[in-house]
Amino acid sequence: MACDLSKVGERERLKARREPYWNRLRAGCFLGFRPSKRGGAGSWVARAYDEDKRSYRLKALGDFGDLAGKDRFTAAKKEAEAFAEQVEAGGVVVVRLETVGDACQAYSETKPDAEGRFKRYVYGDPLAKVRLDKLRKRHLMDWRARLEATPAQVSRRKKGEKRIRERAPATINRDMAALRAALTKVIAPGTPKTEAAWQEALRAIPNADRQRTLYLGRGQRRTLLAQVQPEAAPFVEALCLLPLRPGAIAALTVGDFDKRTNELTIDNDKIDKRRRIQVPDQAATLLASQSEDKLPTAPIFMRANGKPWDKNSWKLPIRVAAEEANLPAGVTAYTLRHSTITDLVQAGLPLLTIAQISGTSAEMIEKHYGHLTSDFAVAALSQLAF
Template sequence: MLTAENPMGNSIESHPKRERLKPRRAPYWVRILPKRFLGYRKSTIGGGTWIAKYEQHGSTPRREKVLGHESEIDSFEEADLRARAWFGELDAKSPDSHQATVADACQAYVDAMYRQARFKTGDDAARMFARYVKATEFGQTQLSELSAPITQAWFDNLMTSAPADPERRRAARATANRKLASVRAALNHAYRALSWVSSDRGWTPVRPHGSLVKRDNPVKQRDAAFLAKPERQRLLACLKPDLADFCRALLLSGARPGEIAKLRVGDYNAATGELHVPFDTKVGGRTIIVSSQMRELVERCACARSVSAPLFARADGRVWTNDAWKRPFKRAVRKAELDPRVVPYCLRHTAITEFILAGIDSAIVAAWAGTSVRMIEQTYGHFRSETISRLVDRVSLL
């Protein structure tokens, strides 16, 4: 990657390429996140040292940290993982949680999106925050002083210049809702992940504008989200091998796409058949017992790979992101002649539906899927009723 301190774009991502680098005092830097760099200082006596560099916004000075010698950290992937962990520690410590503002929470959220390789989400949020939050009185409000009326006033202000035309006003309300969703996500991150504020009362009561568009029939939406077995098989057959394995993992685990993307080889315990699903924005990490089919898939994908490598990686070894799977998945949906509304999340819905139809207890399904029993009952209650009826019919009472 070309940077001011690595003008020739010398790669440090593989051992053979690092071997060809000329020894020098200045590290060879690679940007792994905005204002976050991983460097490699080539030694004159062989090998080299991994270094992380942190350049934060505002007045925070640049910081560097020696991660370790190449003899201790033998792969770029492991060095990248350690650098990101350090960046996360620094982001959590700055600014002081007692003085953190809404704008600080928004910046921390953008940084978190970049660390998770959710670049489009981070870019979109950064642009919105810069225009509608950071320079406003709302943005400068300290989280400790934030209240629902303050957040509501900011949200209402987004509609002060809305057009009178009904269609254009509906579009403006939808845009305002998206801005509120981004701000809520940032504040929830500050509350849940960073502990910068003691409660979410300052924004949770603020609700988005009501129904803006005519929705499809709920039954039709549910039908589109569930894929029958022949449809699943057609879809998998139309996907390239790397994305097909990613989608098989969704079907066999019922996990969220983002959770599967975050899995590392080291998250799987071959001795016990347990898979640790890492922290997600909605729930904490959890450990699940995998099925025999999932075990076979995991062990095939993990074979001969380092513990820090992505468990379900793209063909080039990189982590799956929404931007990476979106287009090839859509092409496969068209080729398989499926409903165009089908997205990867539908595979999670399909898996949970099959678990419920198989008679697995809602509490077990909820724990497996990383959600609540209440949500399972609300979303899949109609399937639960069918399953109970079928099971009761098996019992001979008279």
């Protein structure tokens, strides 16, 4: 919703919500306003882009309640611009975190994939307003109960019937993991078996992960790629060639690929540890062609609108292509990751090496793929060429 925050009348007509209403002051600098649910002055927020971190930084500016309504925008704008200059100069101001919601917002700055979960299950929940210094196990147990009772949406289409199902244990674990990671960043675990032991309420449900069983052979993957729409074809081809998470491939930038050595740096992934891998010739050719005439910070795999791919944009092309190729139901982007990892396991590559390349643990590879037998004695990433 576009609005002019400099006008008092427009601000007063805005509906209260957690996400601020934003005005762009200049490139990389935004001023946000969050109306008060109780009819107060509302609060202002600054947002500035940090080139080093490749993410936005936020700063709460207060409500400027001591000023007349017509003067608040001017004062907030001045502070937002000063904050942006400080961020651009490298002197980032650390935002004070007071509530669970604040901790989640801070965490999502570097882990954007978690933001969607927080928007759906935390920000609108009473838990978001609980102060971090007052957080107790009962708060999280109540939140967990509400989460488990919330049906999972099978389809998120805006039009048509909404399909839902009971929330699976594995889904609950993923939702809890994001919140647990955000809280661990800012508060220490409490004394076990006490109300202060907030972490005990977020323990994962054991044996919730189902074994990956849907596998597409090389021929099936070629058929899928032949059916996928041209815009998505390079991204899907990368999924077929590299055993990486779809989100990690979508986050790759031109500067992450060294075409002189065929080395690829994976910096934005589920795991925090940065890693470098050497890619096979077919994948290197793809990465080089998609990087041509782009700036180092540009996404390697770019949509027609210039934005990188995400799970909401890659799901439909893959599903449609799978249906047109008459592939088994349930094919997703993660099916391609599973298939490439399966190829490496069957080819005899050591599990530890596969784990390092794919960004997971040897224990997880053993758990999901240890039942496979090796047909060959030697393997490398080049086994993924198809």
